[in-house]
Amino acid sequence: AQKVTQAQTEISVVEKEDVTLDCVYETRDTTYYLFWYKQPPSGELVFLIRRNSFDEQNEISGRYSWNFQKSTSSFNFTITASQVVDSAVYFCALSEASNFGNEKLTFGTGTRLTIIP
Amino acid sequence: DAGITQSPRHKVTETGTPVTLRCHQTENHRYMYWYRQDPGHGLRLIHYSYGVKDTDKGEVSDGYSVSRSKTEDFLLTLESATSSQTSVYFCAISEAGVPNEQFFGPGTRLTVL
Numbered sequence: 001a002q003k004v005t006q007a008q009t010e011i012s013v014v015e016k017e018d019v020t021l022d023c024v025y026e027t028r029d030t031t032y033y034l035f036w037y038k039q040p041p042s043g044e045l046v047f048l049i050r051r052n053s054f055d056e057q058n059e060i061s062g063r064y065s066w067n068f069q070k071s072t073s074s075f076n077f078t079i080t081a082s083q084v085v086d087s088a089v090y091f092c093a094l095s096e097a098s099n100f101g102n103e104k105l106t107f108g109t110g111t112r113l114t115i116i117p
Numbered sequence: 118d119a120g121i122t123q124s125p126r127h128k129v130t131e132t133g134t135p136v137t138l139r140c141h142q143t144e145n146h147r148y149m150y151w152y153r154q155d156p157g158h159g160l161r162l163i164h165y166s167y168g169v170k171d172t173d174k175g176e177v178s179d180g181y182s183v184s185r186s187k188t189e190d191f192l193l194t195l196e197s198a199t200s201s202q203t204s205v206y207f208c209a210i211s212e213a214g215v216p217n218e219q220f221f222g223p224g225t226r227l228t229v230l
Contacts, residue, residue: 033216045207045221091159095216105219107159
């Protein structure tokens, strides 16, 4: 069974600090996909990134970067030089290849990030 | 932004009454989903649709039904609302289903008294 754990329920950092949000997943499949979504205070969910299990290259997009490590089943998200606009709840999610056709996307419980000005 | 709207955005109802939530998309995406978001649970899939009149159950489908008579509309019905269905409901769309990314609507906050 697939499972996503975001152990950090809430994190607060001062603006301009770097912050890493942890995501640990469990799966028995060798083919799977990992996602990050952002939910700002306005409530909508915004897609950030999708990564498949065969691509372990880290990805950087502006101040955002993602570190995928299959050895530790982790897909961590780092925000560099944080800004107040980064304040949001961030969700990690997993989809297994064996579930393709079943549309099962398992979300973690989210990490609430607060950036203090 | 993906063209997804949900109506109503807020609703308060009483236990035992039927409730229908509507999701409307202008993207012509094949897949549509209904999730509920509750503290400590993240998002959980209720039902989804992979085409007109084609639907299937998700993780927490008990007490809910859905219908999709047109590509652009996906309805979620609570036949007899209970307090445990108090939640925020999100609709999402996807061009081709998992593992493609899903785009979410603004959400509907439902309170069942």
